[in-house]
Structure formats: structure tokens, C-alpha cells
Amino acid sequence: MGARAQILMAALALVAAAPARGSEWAIALHGGAGVMARGSLAAEEEEAIRQALARARDAGAAVLAAGGSAVDAVVAAVTLLEEAPQFNAGVGSVFTSAGTIELDAAVMDGRTRALGAVTGVTRTRSPVALARRLMERGPHVFLAGEGAEAFARAEGLEEVPNSHFMTERRRRQLDDRRHQGQGAARTAELAFGTVGAVARDRSGHLAAATSTGGLTGKAPGRIGDTPVVGAGTLAENGACAVSATGSGELFLRTRVAGQICDRIRFGGERLGKAAAAALAEMAALGGSGGLVAVDSAGHVAMPMTTSGMYRAAATSRGLSLVAIYADEHPPE
Ligand code: ASP
Numbered sequence: 001m002g003a004r005a006q007i008l009m010a011a012l013a014l015v016a017a018a019p020a021r022g023s024e025w026a027i028a029l030h031g032g033a034g035v036m037a038r039g040s041l042a043a044e045e046e047e048a049i050r051q052a053l054a055r056a057r058d059a060g061a062a063v064l065a066a067g068g069s070a071v072d073a074v075v076a077a078v079t080l081l082e083e084a085p086q087f088n089a090g091v092g093s094v095f096t097s098a099g100t101i102e103l104d105a106a107v108m109d110g111r112t113r114a115l116g117a118v119t120g121v122t123r124t125r126s127p128v129a130l131a132r133r134l135m136e137r138g139p140h141v142f143l144a145g146e147g148a149e150a151f152a153r154a155e156g157l158e159e160v161p162n163s164h165f166m167t168e169r170r171r172r173q174l175d176d177r178r179h180q181g182q183g184a185a186r187t188a189e190l191a192f193g194t195v196g197a198v199a200r201d202r203s204g205h206l207a208a209a210t211s212t213g214g215l216t217g218k219a220p221g222r223i224g225d226t227p228v229v230g231a232g233t234l235a236e237n238g239a240c241a242v243s244a245t246g247s248g249e250l251f252l253r254t255r256v257a258g259q260i261c262d263r264i265r266f267g268g269e270r271l272g273k274a275a276a277a278a279l280a281e282m283a284a285l286g287g288s289g290g291l292v293a294v295d296s297a298g299h300v301a302m303p304m305t306t307s308g309m310y311r312a313a314a315t316s317r318g319l320s321l322v323a324i325y326a327d328e329h330p331p332e
Helices: 003-017 043-065 070-083 127-137 145-154 168-190 248-253 256-267 271-284
Strands: 026-034 103-109 114-121 142-144 195-200 206-212 233-236 240-246 289-295 308-315 320-325
Touching: 026 043, 026 070, 026 240, 026 289, 043 070, 043 195, 043 308, 043 320, 070 103, 070 127, 070 195, 070 206, 103 127, 103 233, 114 127, 114 145, 127 145, 127 206, 142 145, 195 240, 195 289, 206 233, 206 240, 233 256, 240 248, 240 256, 240 271, 248 271, 256 271, 256 289, 271 289, 289 308
Parallel strands: 114 142
Antiparallel strands: 026 195, 026 308, 103 114, 103 206, 195 206, 233 240, 240 289, 308 320
16 A cells, blocks of 8 residues: 555544544433422422423434434423423413413524524413424514414414413412512522523534523513523524523523623633633622533533522433432533
8 A cells, every 4th residue: 555545544544533523412401490409399299300301301312313403402302391390381380470371482593593582472382382483484583472472373383271381389389479578589599490401413503492481470571581592592503502590680681691602702711611600690690590501512511500400411422311409410
């Protein structure tokens, strides 16, 4: 073999031996953060939560492992979490102060920066499906209330009565809050249950999706961080994808998701450091919560300022976890 051919062979061998970094996939998801003391959940309740998280993780991971898109993966995971009554999204959402349910959701494709966001949804069964449809059909990227509902109807998405989303547990939370009056802020902290997912697909594209009922006892018309791009949801190829849960007003004021991606893109920070810094700033202003994030290389971060966050993750490198308590798994 000539010298040139030898060099070519060596180069080919190197390529073959190199880790298939480009085709790695990763998914991380959450079902809300809050004050969670070990033993405070009944054993069956904890088991149901872990199983729901695992099902959503596996649904998203199956999409990615088969070469599907990050958008398909995050929507698959969030759709299942919306249907699980344990979480504050879709069925099982928290009540407004008027005793109704108003839902927010967003989906973003990091490859194209396509975005679909909806707020104040009361009748569309799957707010994440609605956000995705808006992302695909446009021309707008953010619709509210009746306008969002009309778009859903025109698109043939399933409609349900508002009572479809209501559960006794959440009604009791509203009653508790009403009785507590001023002291109710503490209850809200326990109630973060927003769901969300982020993913990197085999082609290296990122996506994020988040869906929520918001905060217990919120004023009708209140909009949290979930549907606001750069606050509770963001996906930017080359930087990161983020889905957050927590005190929405504080995530909005400190634009947590945008700050993390900017720190990576313009400051060269690694994902874990950027996420911790953005959360610290949010917490310093009096907020609390957590987030899941993934970067272009498929690194996953799941930091929180609370004692727990329902979360799960899987990667093609063999990571596979479901966790609740902060000390169960390191944040990245
Ligand atoms: N972040 C959500 C909101 O403020 C609440 C949650 O995470 O449960 O609407």
C-alpha cells in the first residue's frame, strides 16, 4: 500500500473509532419543582409519579433512538405528562382564583427557531398540541384565549369542557389558599407542577416544550413564564434548549431560559454553570424553581433551587434516570 493510501486508511479508521458524537441523542423532562420532603408523598403516589415520568421519558427516547426529531420527542413526552393527573398541566391543572382552569404552553424548534405559544386556553384538550400546530401553521407565534381556541377549532383539535381538567385535589388546594389568605404564598411554592421537556436529536437539533396550569389561585388572565419565549421555554441550536418550572413572575423578570442560552452563546460558559447562574439570579430576587436543559453536545442539566423536582432523563450514552429529591442525582 502506498504512503497516500496508508494515510487515507488511517484517517478512515480514526473516523470509525471516534465516538459518534454527531449522532448522540438526549432528552430531559420535568413535572414541576417545589418543597418536597422525603416521606411527604404517600408511597403509591410517589410510585405513580415516577412511573408517569418514566413513561414520558421512554416515549421521547424512543422517538430519538429511532432517528426522529427533537420536536417530535419533546411533544411526545409532554403530551403524556399533560394527561397524567399528578402534574399541573392538562388534566390535574391548578385552579384560578375564579375556580376555572387556564392553560399555557409553548413549543420551540431550535433548528429553525420556529415557535408556537398559547395562553389562557380553557377548552383545547392538549395545549402542547395546539402550540405545536401554531408553530407549524403560523403565521403568528403567540395566541391568547378565544383566539387560540378558535385557531384550535379551525385546525380540528379536540375540544373538552373546562371541567375535563379539574381534579378534587387541585380544588382543595384552591380552597386551602382562600382560607390561608396572606399566608398562601407558601402553598403556591408547593404547587409547582408544570411539565416540560428538552431534547437533542441525532441530527444535533434542539427543541423544548412546556405546558402548565400556572399557579394556584392566579388571577384570570395571568400569564406566567411557560409560554413566554426566553423565560420558561427556549430552544436555539448552537446554544441550548430549556424548559423551566417555578415562580413564573421571577422567571419572567430574570428571563432565565434566554440568559442560559446567551451565557453559552456569547460567554462560552458550559451548560451547568450557565443554568446555575441564571437560577441563582432568579432566586436572589425571591423566586424558586428548577429547569431541565440540554446543549448542542447533548449534555443535560437539571438544576433546582428547591428541595425537589420531578424529573427524568435518558441519553444514547446510557444515562437513564427518574428522580424527585434534589440529592437523588447531581444536577448535571
Ligand atoms: N412556572 C409556572 C407558572 O408560573 C408554574 C409552575 O412551574 O408550576 O405559570
